[in-house]
Amino acid sequence: SQTIHQWPATLVQPVGSPLSLECTVEGTSNPNLYWYRQAAGRGLQLLFYSVGIGQISSEVPQNLSASRPQDRQFILSSKKLLLSDSGFYLCAWSVYLGLAGNTGELFFGEGSRLTVL
Amino acid sequence: TQLLEQSPQFLSIQEGENLTVYCNSSSVFSSLQWYRQEPGEGPVLLVTVVTGGEVKKLKRLTFQFGDARKDSSLHITAAQPGDTGLYLCAGRGYSGGSNYKLTFGKGTLLTVNP
Numbered sequence: 001s002q003t004i005h006q007w008p009a010t011l012v013q014p015v016g017s018p019l020s021l022e023c024t025v026e027g028t029s030n031p032n033l034y035w036y037r038q039a040a041g042r043g044l045q046l047l048f049y050s051v052g053i054g055q056i057s058s059e060v061p062q063n064l065s066a067s068r069p070q071d072r073q074f075i076l077s078s079k080k081l082l083l084s085d086s087g088f089y090l091c092a093w094s095v096y097l098g099l100a101g102n103t104g105e106l107f108f109g110e111g112s113r114l115t116v117l
Numbered sequence: 118t119q120l121l122e123q124s125p126q127f128l129s130i131q132e133g134e135n136l137t138v139y140c141n142s143s144s145v146f147s148s149l150q151w152y153r154q155e156p157g158e159g160p161v162l163l164v165t166v167v168t169g170g171e172v173k174k175l176k177r178l179t180f181q182f183g184d185a186r187k188d189s190s191l192h193i194t195a196a197q198p199g200d201t202g203l204y205l206c207a208g209r210g211y212s213g214g215s216n217y218k219l220t221f222g223k224g225t226l227l228t229v230n231p
Binding site for chain 1: 148158160161205207223226
């Protein structure tokens with residue numbers, strides 16, 4: 001069966017410090033991978049998505065970046081955190097959307113709570 | 118830009134009551150998904166509806182996709198405290214660049230009091 005794991009679960013960082021959140025998926029190949037941010041426990045904002053190794057699309061201009069060094073590994077980074085980067089970050093995967101009939105359900109990781117002070 | 122509006126935003130009811138949550142849009146979706154999220158955890162998929170007018174049941178939960186594929190509803194019968202959580206709907210577009218991602222509503226925060 002497929003599993004997704006992201007870490008760390010909780011992070012408290014000072015303004016201006018770097019960030020690295022990591023996400024790995026097991027039990028599937030060539031997944032679509034996503035990073036979302038959720039503010040105040042409500043709707044999800046798509047930050048980045050990837051359809052393959054080294055392929056990253058950004059949805060929202062910001063000081064965050066994403067990388068996909070391996071097929072099932074997705075990393076969210078920042079060189080210098082801002083106060084506004086605080087939030088709940090969620091990694092997710094879906095089956096590759098190019099497959100016929102695929103409705104692309106998302107499977108989420110446990111989430112990472114980031115507090116920037 | 119495709120938008121999904123969920124209502125109500127907040128709902129607090131007593132155990133045993135029935136409730137309905139709505140998800141509406143002016144856009145047509147190829148499919149619509151419902152997720153439930155508990156505090157501090159990632160959302161978990163409940164159901165996907167694909168066909169206009171489709172009704173799916175998951176124990177005490179009934180999901181309906183509108184005939185025009187622009188809206189959906191979630192009805193819970195005899196709510197229990199374990200149903201407490203954030204309910205999110207998400208629609209997937211048809212073609213072009215919008216098809217790779219889901220458009221999420223802002224969610225309905227349900228609290229079922231014992």
